[in-house]
Amino acid sequence: MISDGLKEATKGSTAYHIWMATLTLLMLFGTYAYYQQIVHGLSVTGMTDRVSWGLYISNFTFLVGVAAAAVMLVLPTYILKDIDFSQAVLIGEGLAVAALIMCLAFVTVDMGGPARLWHIIPGIGNLNWPASMLAWDVIVLNGYLFINITIPFYILYHHYLGKKPKKSVYLPGVLISVFWAVGIHLVTAFLYAGLPARPFWNNALLGPRFLASAFAAGPALIILVLAIIRKYTDYYIADKTINKIAMVVTVAAQINLIMLGSELFKEFYSVTHHSSSAIYMFFGIDGKNALVPWIWTSIALNLLATLALTYNRFRRNHTVLFISCAVLFLAIWIDKGMGLIIPGFIPGPWGEIVEYFPTWVEIGVTTGIWALGAFVFSLLVKVAVSIELGKMQYRNRQ
Amino acid sequence: MLFNRKNKVKKNQKADLTFSEEQGKMDNRPANEGVEQVINKPQDRRTAMKGLTAMLLSGAGLLNSSCSLTAGEDEQDLAQLKWEEYFKGNYRLMTPEEKKETVRRLERMYELNNGGKINISDKGPLKDVLYGYAFNISKCRGYMDCINACIKENNQDRNSQMQYIRIHEFENGRMDFAMADDNFYHEVPAAGHFYIGTQCFHCDNPPCVDVCPVKATWKEKDGIVVIDYDWCIGCRYCEAACPYDGRRFNWSDPHVPENELNKDQHYLGNRLRKKGVMEKCTFCIQRTRSGANPACVEACPTGARIFGNLLDPKSSIRWVLENKKVFRLKEDLGTEPKFWYFMD
Numbered sequence: 169m170i171s172d173g174l175k176e177a178t179k180g181s182t183a184y185h186i187w188m189a190t191l192t193l194l195m196l197f198g199t200y201a202y203y204q205q206i207v208h209g210l211s212v213t214g215m216t217d218r219v220s221w222g223l224y225i226s227n228f229t230f231l232v233g234v235a236a237a238a239v240m241l242v243l244p245t246y247i248l249k250d251i252d253f254s255q256a257v258l259i260g261e262g263l264a265v266a267a268l269i270m271c272l273a274f275v276t277v278d279m280g281g282p283a284r285l286w287h288i289i290p291g292i293g294n295l296n297w298p299a300s301m302l303a304w305d306v307i308v309l310n311g312y313l314f315i316n317i318t319i320p321f322y323i324l325y326h327h328y329l330g331k332k333p334k335k336s337v338y339l340p341g342v343l344i345s346v347f348w349a350v351g352i353h354l355v356t357a358f359l360y361a362g363l364p365a366r367p368f369w370n371n372a373l374l375g376p377r378f379l380a381s382a383f384a385a386g387p388a389l390i391i392l393v394l395a396i397i398r399k400y401t402d403y404y405i406a407d408k409t410i411n412k413i414a415m416v417v418t419v420a421a422q423i424n425l426i427m428l429g430s431e432l433f434k435e436f437y438s439v440t441h442h443s444s445s446a447i448y449m450f451f452g453i454d455g456k457n458a459l460v461p462w463i464w465t466s467i468a469l470n471l472l473a474t475l476a477l478t479y480n481r482f483r484r485n486h487t488v489l490f491i492s493c494a495v496l497f498l499a500i501w502i503d504k505g506m507g508l509i510i511p512g513f514i515p516g517p518w519g520e521i522v523e524y525f526p527t528w529v530e531i532g533v534t535t536g537i538w539a540l541g542a543f544v545f546s547l548l549v550k551v552a553v554s555i556e557l558g559k560m561q562y563r564n565r566q
Numbered sequence: 567m568l569f570n571r572k573n574k575v576k577k578n579q580k581a582d583l584t585f586s587e588e589q590g591k592m593d594n595r596p597a598n599e600g601v602e603q604v605i606n607k608p609q610d611r612r613t614a615m616k617g618l619t620a621m622l623l624s625g626a627g628l629l630n631s632s633c634s635l636t637a638g639e640d641e642q643d644l645a646q647l648k649w650e651e652y653f654k655g656n657y658r659l660m661t662p663e664e665k666k667e668t669v670r671r672l673e674r675m676y677e678l679n680n681g682g683k684i685n686i687s688d689k690g691p692l693k694d695v696l697y698g699y700a701f702n703i704s705k706c707r708g709y710m711d712c713i714n715a716c717i718k719e720n721n722q723d724r725n726s727q728m729q730y731i732r733i734h735e736f737e738n739g740r741m742d743f744a745m746a747d748d749n750f751y752h753e754v755p756a757a758g759h760f761y762i763g764t765q766c767f768h769c770d771n772p773p774c775v776d777v778c779p780v781k782a783t784w785k786e787k788d789g790i791v792v793i794d795y796d797w798c799i800g801c802r803y804c805e806a807a808c809p810y811d812g813r814r815f816n817w818s819d820p821h822v823p824e825n826e827l828n829k830d831q832h833y834l835g836n837r838l839r840k841k842g843v844m845e846k847c848t849f850c851i852q853r854t855r856s857g858a859n860p861a862c863v864e865a866c867p868t869g870a871r872i873f874g875n876l877l878d879p880k881s882s883i884r885w886v887l888e889n890k891k892v893f894r895l896k897e898d899l900g901t902e903p904k905f906w907y908f909m910d
């Protein structure tokens with residue numbers, strides 16, 4: 169199967185080859201940027217002792233959401249026997265795997281001593297579990313990756329052999345994976361929410377809002393991917409499937425907006441010292457306003473997309489739907505990236521406002537990792553679609 | 567008095583002790599020497615490690631022998647020490663012998679790298695001692711002699727001008743940290759202003775310790791919160807968790823000029839750090855565990871800084887706590903700092 173899979177992954181149309189070559193180039197660029205960072209240290213990034221996490225951890229946070237939301241689609245398919253979603257599920261799990269690989273890559277490039285990462289392996293190192301939320305995160309993310317590799321593998325392998333996968337084998341795994349998805353989410357939110365030192369993060373809504381925004385962004389991305397697959401392959405994806413996922417996106421986006429409103433109320437109705445981060449983000453303080461354009465763009469895009477999705481007539485029109493999904497995805501990426509991690513550090517513990525600007529190295533590494541994710545995802549989907557279409561099947565050698 | 571923050575230094579030999587970079591340059595001794603070493607030595611853990619290194623080295627040696635690169639014994643020694651250092655465990659879990667060994671390795675590595683000798687202590691906490699600190703707001707005039715003394719004592723990176731202590735300048739009439747300036751460049755004391763210093767408060771309930779994913783930072787029996795620089799993976803979670811801006815990260819290779827290096831060092835204190843690890847104030851562990859005051863206390867010309875043993879009823883810190891109206895910062899977070907403020 170492996171050689172067949174490789175064969176399948178390496179052949180394809182010119183467009184496919186150009187796409188993969190572009191991604192490879194971007195990855196090479198990212199590798200070069202990371203090499204610079206290894207040689208000179210994290211000083212080549214925009215991070216400082218005042219803003220000690222930046223683009224890497226922002227993207228990590230966002231992608232945890234995408235990874236978790238991808239599996240959101242699993243539940244109806246396997247358990248509620250909702251046929252519509254079944255084609256989407258393999259894609260969703262592939263997306264989860266790609267997103268998780270990106271998450272782990274982002275955490276790794278953020279480390280000051282990646283060569284010493286073995287210190288977290290229980291047994292040879294010492295993992296600070298259960299005290300450290302980061303230790304929890306390491307465990308749940310790797311566990312989730314494992315689940316999301318094994319289930320689709322099991323199913324695809326059986327399809328490849330021309331057999332029917334056994335429900336009793338994969339169903340428990342699917343159930344665990346769904347709960348696990350909520351778990352990786354909450355644990356990642358708790359990573360920040362558990363720090364009283366940073367009042368901007370230290371609020372109970374962080375976890376739930378994380379879930380809502382991810383359940384909008386993740387499936388929005390899946391819709392876009394399904395649209396592309398539908399266009400470029402023979403894989404049949406019913407309109408109904410896309411419409412149902414669109415419904416999920418819409419509801420999640422609405423809930424997300426409600427929570428955003430409630431957060432804004434709390435920060436701005438009774439302004440305290442703890443509102444400084446929000447004030448900085450939305451309006452700037454003392455002329456320092458690096459985040460202001462970002463956050464307003466994000467809010468505008470978010471509102472626009474959610475409104476468009478809310479009107480049935482717009483949502484049913486696929487052009488509008490696809491554009492709205494792309495816009496929503498972008499809005500939430502900004503919101504979770506620029507709008508969540510960075511303002512947590514501004515103002516600092518003693519109130520100083522020191523801004524953060526990513527450098528070309530950070531942007532290069534980030535682009536490289538996104539390219540890596542897209543690369544992995546393209547491979548997975550290519551092979552999975554071929555198996556599902558029956559193009560790639562086990563041939564008896566005799 | 568003018569404080570000069572821009573003390574540019576020229577970059578010389580780097581004292582970086584990381585493992586990975588050196589792998590390329592190895593020696594070119596005949597291959598069988600390494601193998602013999604493995605066969606002939608009795609196999610306790612340490613020699614096993616040595617043997618393994620020798621074997622790897624001779625492998626590299628074979629590759630190298632084509633280009634005529636003559637490297638001395640020293641280089642092999644160094645490579646081997648680095649190798650052993652890389653695979654050592656967490657300092658807190660080491661046996662006393664293992665602690666002695668790593669200290670010896672580090673001293674030897676410094677010697678091989680830089681020629682001179684340093685002295686690294688592994689002295690543990692003293693019995694019946696719990697350190698505490700008090701800061702007299704009325705006395706501080708913002709001279710920053712403490713900062714300068716701290717930098718020298720603790721071998722802080724000169725290139726990035728790392729400072730553990732921050733002196734905040736407040737306008738009279740309002741003790742609001744958000745309005746204070748901790749980055750000023752003018753003559754002090756400025757009229758109509760007062761000053762407050764902050765640093766790591768060695769919290770009794772330190773959030774930075776809980777969050778560390780690899781237990782690279784912990785609270786010692788004498789209350790000092792320390793970091794094992796060789797165990798830290800540089801995730802900076804502790805820096806995000808500290809409510810007092812107490813931690814500093816080595817964003818690049820730290821550099822201390824050879825002639826300014828403080829050679830009296832402690833494993834958990836002022837020994838040389840490397841890029842990508844966390845560090846912070848250790849109450850000058852290398853001094854205080856031998857009964858001296860921290861460098862900042864000694865350097866302060868106004869006597870604003872008071873340090874001592876909280877368990878000793880006759881210590882000056884106890885006198886301050888009992889006779890002054892003291893307070894601590896951000897008490898609401900429950901971190902229980904062992905750092906108090908008071909006014910005359």
Ligand code: SF4
Nearest residue numbers: 766767769774808812
């Ligand atoms: S002041 Fe910060 S670094 Fe120091 S012990 Fe407290 S939380 Fe940790």
Ligand code: SF4
Nearest residue numbers: 778798799801802804
């Ligand atoms: S930076 Fe080092 S000491 Fe701090 S939490 Fe990470 S591993 Fe622990």
